[in-house]
Amino acid sequence: MDAVIFNALIGHHDAHAKNFSILYQQQRGILAPLYVLLCTAVYPTLTDKMAMQVGSKVRFSEEQARHWEQLAKAAGLSGAQTKKRLAGIAKQLPSCARGLQTQALYSGQPLVQCIIALIEQR
Numbered sequence: 001m002d003a004v005i006f007n008a009l010i011g012h013h014d015a016h017a018k019n020f021s022i023l024y025q026q027q028r029g030i031l032a033p034l035y036v037l038l039c040t041a042v043y044p045t046l047t048d049k050m051a052m053q054v055g056s057k058v059r060f061s062e063e064q065a066r067h068w069e070q071l072a073k074a075a076g077l078s079g080a081q082t083k084k085r086l087a088g089i090a091k092q093l094p095s096c097a098r099g100l101q102t103q104a105l106y107s108g109q110p111l112v113q114c115i116i117a118l119i120e121q122r
Contacts, residue, residue: 001075001082003034005089008050008060009122010097011041011115016051039115060122094120 007015021032040046041060049058055067068086069079097116100106 001072001077002085002089003031004052004054004071005082005086006034006093007037008054008063009090009093009119010037011039011060011118011122012037013040013046013048013050013060014038039118041118042111042114090122 003020004015007019019034019036022029023032024030041048048061050060053071054060054063055070057063057067065083068082072079072082094116097119100112101108101116106112
């Protein structure tokens with residue numbers, strides 16, 4: 001669920017099931033490290049519809065707490081715990097994103113500034 005939350009908060013509207021993989025270690029499946037992570041929401045010509053629904057919604061702008069509860073229930077998870085995880089990740093993510101500005105590769109990049117602003121709004 002954390003991966004779904006993260007993708008929603010960074011504006012990765014194209015996150016879909018093919019972006020998730022399972023690794024098997026000692027006959028136990030674990031989620032593989034995330035890959036193909038990008039912010040599609042900063043590109044105005046791309047759709048704002050997400051590839052996967054959160055509850056009954058496909059647009060982040062329409063999502064409310066009850067939609068995350070619907071998703072949690074469908075996944076067999078606690079709605080309250082999912083909302084708590086969403087709030088926690090949403091609280092930490094902006095400062096992590098701003099931290100990118102200190103790295104030479106991203107410092108002063110206008111697109112990075114736009115992505116950070118988008119994350120801060122969510």
